[in-house]
Amino acid sequence: MSLCICGASAQQGGIRGMVMDADFEVPLPGVKVVISETGQEAVTGDAGSYFLEQVEPGAYTLMFSKGGYTRFTQPQVIVSPGKLAEMDASLAGEYEEMDELVVKEISLGGASEIGLLNLRMESVAMMDSVGADLMSKAGASDAAQALTLVPGTTIQDGKYAVVRGLPDRYVASLMNNVRLPSADPDKRAVQLDQFPSAMIESMQVSKTFTPDQQGDASGGAVNIVLKGIPDERVLQFKIGTKYKTNVGDAGSDFPVDDAIDMGTWGHTADDIQPQDISTPWSGVVGVERGDSRPMYDWSLTAGDKFAVGSDLKVGFVGSLFYKRDASYSEGRNDKYWLENDGGLQDTMTPQYSGDNPYLTFGGTSYLNPGSELSTSLYDFRQGSEELQWGTLGGIGAETENNAVNLLYSYNFTGESTARLSEDTRGKTYFFPGYDPDDITSPGGADSDSALFGGNQDFSSFAAFNRKEELDYTERTAGSLQLRGDHTLPLGSLRIGSAFTFNEPEIDWTVAWSGSTMDTPDRRSLETYWRRDDDGDGIHRMYNDDGGRARLIRTWRSVDEDSFQYFGNINLPFEAWNDEEGFLKFGGFDDSVERSFDQNSFYTTQQLSSLQVQPSMAWEEFWSSYLNDERIDMSDYPFDVNYDGAQDITAFYLMGDLPVASFLKITGGVRFEKTELNTTMRDVDPNAQLYIPANNYGPLDFAGNEDQANAVIDQNDVLPSIGFEFIPHDKISFRGSYTETIARMTFKELVPIEQVDTLGDDPFIGNPDLQMSSIRNYDLRFDYNPYPGGLVSVSWFYKELKDVIDYRQQILGGATLATTPDNYSEGTINGYELEMRQSLGEWWEPLEGLDLGANLTLIQSELDASGAELDALAGLPEIIEAEYDDGTRDMMGTPEYLYNLNATYTVPKFGTELGLFYIFKGDALKAAGTQDSNRYIPNIYEKGYGVLNFSLSQKLGNHFKVGFKAKNLLNPEIQSVYRSEYAGEDVIRTSYKKGIEYSVGVSTTW
Template sequence: MKLHLQFRKIILTLLCIFFNAALFAQGNGKITGTVSDKKTGETLIGVTVKIKGTAKGLATDVDGKYALTGLNSGKLTLVFQYIGYTGKEISEVEVNAARNTVLNVVLEEASSQNLSEVVIKGSFKKESINALYAQQKNSAVISDGISSELIKRSPDKNTSDVLKRVSGATIQDNKFVVIRGLSDRYNSAMLDGGTLPSTEPNRKAFSFDIVPSSLVENLIINKTATPDLPADFTGGAIQIQTKDIPEQNFFNFSVGAGYNSASTFKNFRSGTRNASDYFGFDNGKKQLPANFPTSSQIINVLTPEQNVKALRSLPTDWNIYSRSALPTQNYQFTVGRVKELKNSGRLGAILSLTYRNSQTINKDVIRDYYDYNYRDDVYKFSTNIGALANFAYTYGKSKITFKNIYNRIYDDQFLSRTGANQNTQSDVKFYAFDLLQKSLFKSTLEGNHQIGERNAKLNWSLSYSNILNDQPDQRKVSYTRLFADANNPDVGYSANVSTLGKENTRLFSKLNENSYAAAVNYSLPVELFSQKATFKAGLTSQYRDRTFDVRFLGLLLRNDDTDIRERPLNQLFGRDLLDANIYKLDEIPNFQDSYTGNSLTNAGYLMLDNKIGDKARLVWGARVEQFNLDLQAKQASLSKVKQNYIDVLPSANFTYSLTDKINLRASYYRTLARPEFRELSISSYYDYELLAFQQGNPDLKRTSIDNADIRFELYPSAGQIVSVSAFYKKFKNAIETLNSDATSTRTITYFNSDKATVFGVEFELRKSLDFIAENDFLKATTAYANVSLVKSKVSNPSGSGLNLKDTDRPMVGQAPYVINAGLQHSFLGDKLNFNALYNKVGRRLAIAAGVVYPAVWEAPRDVIDLQLSMKVMKNKGEVKLNAGDILNQRNTLYYDQNANKKYDGGPADDTLSSYRAGRNLSVSFSYTF
């Protein structure tokens, strides 16, 4: 008791210190910002920033940033000067002693006729618009992005939701990104400059729902390649940059609650629940004990005593508990600190904790195809916890950052199935308890330095990441009763505990991957053809080490006993039966399913970013990547999978500025797609929801892709854009998924198609409506839309032995169209904001057709989200009201049996999966001290 009281005192003391530091951290006024080159967008190091009429001033750091502190309230004039550039004098910069004022500035090279002493005069408002223009126009490649400010104005809770808003991007399964209609395996993910590995055990994909949106500084999708980007992407390279040095000290907290029309306050069924589940961690009781018998011991038959001891050590609670589904809960606490040091140095830190819990129900999921006529009820309890700790230190012309992010997702699912199996002529009752724990930890140490007096830059980084995918004690039990006995009161449903198969085992699996990376990049301003240019070179290396272990265990009756098999689920494996040695512990030998793998990627690049005259810019060069992979199944008799090759990957991005508001872009680049560990492993996994096996293919080859893009960009005013793009992609050995059914057993596997071409157009618009009429209402209203139209054609491999049926088909995962649109309006001087968002993805091929089972298609659906946000309490607080997926249309995968290219439902089309996820309503409140 005494220890408990002392602990409470310590906690209360720390909280008091924490909140006092946050509440009284307000200092004097501050002006911060970034200075960049008007034509290239490159930040400028060493620009002199002075307050006119005073001696107070400093120079921009290695990121081109500056911070003037200790200022009194009022209006000031700042002077920016840099050798070789025309200076600027910005007036009407308003300082508030309680807030930070952000002023970003662009400087233009001085012409030969001008003297460096010439100074252009402008206002704070005008210069802010100029800086936004420069940021929009000066990307070296075709890209689309979204800033933290726009993220705040959407109802998005995590990065996967944010990606829905980016031109040409869509999301599958609420977490996997599709760019330009291409499947998620053709995209790469980067966090704070480092490549992220696949988070999934059975596919190449990154689960973007593990990165909370509130921690994102900006998110950019590069749709064309430059030599300094990793080459393993085709649709897009998604770069997520988290926040580091805050503009000023702050403490922010937010709380939120959500209601789902299909779930909240409804009857929620699940297995056993522990308090630790709410914090994202299993209490350990679902894991196999350390002294549990090995596979060889079980196969060689245990003694009765060993058998009973092993059975008792397994989780024995098979009860189905009923509760009321609670509303979704969201909490976040973020603290930012910045300290100005001598000689213009700065030390900053951002620490953040996030928490989310949801309980969702998908009732009456339809699975009605071939021999199956099932209805599933799926209950998922999910906890998501995240932590971010970013530190940065700038001194002179150098900056060191240390960024760390951890996220953990705890998904505990219970599935109850009823229906009929025509193949076995029986009614079915099926139950599955399935816990999946995923986590990501990534730590990056990075340095940026100016070298010499020519504005040369050296960047280096070291990073470590860990991916964990733990699936302890997935339990599946199936009860059946013959149709002929349906009306016989003496015959009940009988559990399948006499034979052992992957559809009725207890699965224990764990995937653990460590990744180590290092990179160094150097850039040097040079003069080429009497024009300024930038030479860049770099080296990177990444080593990945993965282990995947899986066991398939089961309890089998030693003697068939109808009375035992007809016991209800919570008594089927009762302690009385275990103690009496009625059940035998058995295991499916699966040494081919467990594997270890490692890969090493070394890369180097050379590139030039040079201007051609006053209007043209060419970014060109080549990247060389050497890749080595080794994968070995646990079964020693199986051959090791080895891949070792070198690729030379050229690229060129050309930009021509017709006017200050119009860009023309063209690009060519070569990229590739490598098969993942899982895709190369013959490991077989039974997906009880898809009613199919998933298996890899050790003969997969890498995909080589040639890409070409053109784009027209018009920037009517700051923050607005009109663009039209066209692209073409030619694939060699594209990696796709297939319904392999050579043995009439459906297995989803991977294969290389011979050739594939993808081409399309994109249109993007973001424009205020004041062009309709000059009034304040339309000026505060912005419409935005991005539309992608894509077409693909694939040639199936010949003589491969694969049972591919369709010879004329689109590429797997490619959508024919993608539509994102929205309308945003600001009221009361930006204190009240309304946002309406619309998304639709065209019918896309999910799995290519085999001979027996045809292609699987995903039906399109219309999604509308609404948000109303209001700033309160002197703009320090904000209330958000969100309505998500208000149309609540069905999520559907189906076989297009009547070949009319739309979903008609049974009996015209067979339904692989169809359900309504429910409408979402939520409210949140955030406050910043």
Template structure:
């Protein structure tokens, strides 16, 4: 009886309590990312244990007692906001809110399994808690600094610089050969036969979720690593749906100041071409393009769209789709000195160079990420990039090889380069049990690099009459050149991980991972040059330099004014390369104590590289191969000094491979230099060490100091050979070289006003100082190349080419939000590098040195409404003069000088 009475009381009480409950629900969005939905945000009733995490669409729903409450909304690395509300029984109150980066303190942050890697605060938190030593740049920081491509993005980080006039990125003084590039952890091939890495400025930041820069090696990566690895994480859209269109225009001040902006005729404005080597080119003049230039109006622009949407599939499934397509073009003009000198500082070539440039970039990307459930996820990424670089160079002045009374020399070269990159990736992440995880990835990539119909002509200009005639001493002076590269690469990663036992707090003590990486690359390269040998009478014909078609045409060819020849008839010069890498690794991550954690790894790689060729240096053809077994240990330690400070240590062994072109007996001729491959080149061995202290005062602030050192055995370097033509080649220059340096970085809020709407002034500074050194051993070079390569370098030691002692990046940003989704963000950014070695001196000449210079940019981004934005950019505002000098005891001699001009752009974007 008592039991029945108690049951009735409990039932009545429960029914009464249920009738007094209401519901609060809504959607939480990300204020800093165009109010995209924010999954996994924490929604709590303050002062209670009632709470829930938002779903993949940012939605939540809570049942609470009728009355007044305070809703507390938070997310890792974001501000926490409190919303008072009142709910009535059996009714629903809707509360939608947007949250963003705020004044959250790191000690208040609770780490969850999901981090929004577009946000600066979230990436700093991930950096703080990771055992590995890394730096990340998210979409938010890229937008704030107005960065348009990945090359400009990585050059904003400590210890990294971009070489003027090229796509080379230097990490801690180490250039292209010492670095590597990947997308979503999978390697990508180069688009340039002279480079190891793909040009990072091909990648628009529109496709980027975040960029990870690893300067400390871990055994999950391929061992061809000494400077750093740049990993691009492609965008993974999550939200109900988005469609954005953007349009923009830009100008270059130097190009606008050019009265007659001329470019090579033939290539399309889109950057795509379909022409190539003409048929029967040795017996008739049937080249498709005119030698005459075409005038342009140097105004560039861009257009792009982005779209994304998420779909629910079944009870737990979620499909996220994202696509973007863009086209960008721009014009540049440069004018300045281009000179070379002999050992007595006499001028060999003394030109004034004018260069007009037109560039395009077409990008298309599609990603599909499918979450089957909380344990299984697969993704597919497709990326297509077509870039073109069209230039017309005019060199005018003195050339010692072309002595003629009362006449100057003019060299005209029109070049068009089209590079196409196609990347396919399939990735999977699986949680097999609570302790066992499986990650896998595979890729198939294709790169095509074409230089169709490069045109060069040399002329004399009479100083008295101003009349022009053809200049010719060798068959190659007047020519048309065709080059084609195709590279296919497959890669595969697989890793199995196991979480170790829990400690007394219930946290895992660490994990063990074992895995396999494979990388298989094949390159086919061919080039053919058609040389025009003019008869003596034709060399006296008076010509207009901008109308050479009157001489180079089929009628003139039939009249016998010139003949057409090549190295081996219609058979091109070729070199082919194949590289296969099989690697296995084991990795132990372990929490030794509450404060000390470490990662110990071992990797084994079997490396095979084969290069064969048939060129004008070896008409019969040749082949060269090497096989290497590389054992690569690594150790990373992290000591937590307190909740805000870490001390880190890293040590590893890696190696550096020579590239295909460097080992093929192929000649590449530029106007002022010639490069030749060296089949006797072999890999370097690298030993790396890092020590880093870091402090995180708040969620979006950082102070860090790093000391690093690298010891390199058998370093590879470009040198000038002791020969009549002073050709450039690559050699293992000595037994050893080293790099030592330090980096300092600070990100600080100068002021921040608390509240729902951002009002913040922040600044950042990173400074790197380093010293590089390598011995120069002429006897070693001669011995290892069996006397084929000799050199007469001026010094017996030098710094590394491309390395600056001092690198500096600084920025200051102001951001403010108003109601109704309006806002403004302005950034002033400055970058500087000190003097850097371009080439080693030879025959008692001084070194060629690029003088230090700086660049100042201003970026303004506005939100006029929730959907409409207006942006303004001003780059290279100071327009400093680039100077390359030949060092000399009596003073520096100018070798190359020019100004790039300032770039101004205006953009409009609208999101539906």
């Protein structure tokens, strides 16, 4: 039987080939190839190749078709027994009809890597992109993860774009070229993790400024291009599930918040305690343990385009997605410093609060048995459950010269986080050998003291500490965009013998975008535990000065709306040398309004019936008793409420002049006006106001309202000049000089003490902040040996003035606070190297194997002279060791980034495999400072790498199954105290994310 089958197969043949775009000479994906006599069909892949197998010997007619292209028919394709016939084809575009209904400029390139590489070469700005195809192979689930695939980019805090080492304030975040608002209370940056990859066609990053871009795109402009209206009918459904090792290992000990039930679409109002302090409050205030919910996701997409009459086409697209996810981590969160005990020590010791833990007699230091000491060496466990859903809809109509499109998108993200932090290592640090079950062990209530004659009570010295935090946050992002594209049929206009202007092109956009962030009833509880003289365990609640207990419940709401409109007029022309150029000008306006409201409540109730629970072990949770207790609550007097407004108005003029067939000059100027202000409201008159001009001395709010408000009114003229030199059709050199700006956030201007989470250091804004200015220098060399191949080398250099960066300082007492400030200058110097290679171009058996690699090296420097170095004036040895000529690294700028990837596609079997490795180097997270001559060193985020694997397999013409494994190396993610003076790094935070495995099925009709 098997011999008969083999014999029959041997008589069959096949047809293979490549389909090209006849106009741009690039491979054309998505072309349907049909054998008219048999009905057998195939579709070209990203590389433009197709393969028809098991074709009986004979002569056939092939038909090639793709929406927007002229159908091509090839008769008399001969298939011989047991052989493959080669048949290539080229399709020409149907220029009398517009193919794409959504923004023509951004739809160029589509989702394929070859198309996006073609867009990169044609873009006036230096651009890098990643499409939906590569995002799918890499397992990127949202825009934040997709961005890490772009050379020279990374993500800060899992959400915010960092381009070429410049963090969010230097990066403009756009959706279909529309600037997005942000409801993040800390930043004006957009949280990219709220945009799922199911909605995204590509991520495009412009790394150089051109006058038609936003003036603050110093690092770059990140444009999320949403999927547009398809060229032909499509109906697609995807469903998948996942398993995470960390979540699985947690099992029924997964930390949960029993007070919140997210339900199917989000929490219900019944879950939330009313903000009424006239009656005692009850309900869950501590972390519970349970099982996490199942993790799964699904999406549904439908769309079509059809003709109405002879010249009108209309179309639509709709998409709905839904995801449930969970995460679990455990690790360390420690605070250290260098003690100054008659001289600065060179060994890190734990930070402590409370009375001085040392007494000195005869030049010798001893532990003080009367000290009420608390440390911060926490072991934490954190569980999070996430719900995300959203919708995308668009309709459009087009004729030969006009297109109008309406697009609406909405995303909802709900995340419930329960975090348990416990400090037991502080006790054992000061008392090695401490046993909580033995009061006579070192540090126990009956332990001996050689200095004080024994039987001294050391039990309150570095007592066991516990923090329980419950946080539910909802985020929404919506955008309604109306866009028009028009070509005016005015014919050509010749001006002298030098220029012939072709038909003008006009595009315009009107958009409303809104973003919210709602945190209802965040609960924070901090307690400590010790044994008394009788050996009984005692749980108590910490009290701040003034008797404020550390049981705090907070409501926070941030709303931000943006109304934006802009228009562009493009005048394409042919120069005297028959080369094409353009003259372009336009206007832009973006009005943003923000409202920030926070209401916090606390208890001063002593809870005498629960303050002491006889023989209550450390392992028992005191919070479980509070869940059923009715507790009196009071208004917290340090809440911050403010309104913010920002209006950006801009006009620009730019042009592209083809000096010769091998040389283009691009230049222009943008005028941009910034009006930005914050206004405090509903501030308690007892709240403390901190004004940098007054050396951060605390002032009563009353009588200083005007100083609390900030007003920015600034005009900027931003020039841009660049060139493109093409000595060969496969080689190009580009260079540019541009000037840009960087703005402060609303929060950075509000001069009120703000604490985000219990135990965090406070943040205090600075209404005297000034905007930064940046000069940017860029050079790039590109070599494209064949379609899809690339070798690229880039250099960039940035000079920053009035740099906005953060520093830490003591506000009086021992309160360490973070505040923004202007630093006189800074520089960033970097290199990018990138390579993409299809190995089948070099050896046919490796057809389908593609390799990619990119490396970014960054050196940043900030002049820290001024307030930061002045704060360290009492520690000259630190200044000498840590600051080279008074400079330090800029915050958030990694030393290097590199990505490695390999993909293998087997069109014959419909198989795709991908392997991706992404590494981010060390970056400064917080600059060092001193507390009463104790030095707190710089904190660096240590570099780590992420390895992901993906596999997909087609099943017939309509189904595909996929498997993904993410974070396979499961590295330790750490931040460390780093000091040249102290030597070795000391861990500040440490945890692992775990390995994630997922499977999915999709069907397309």
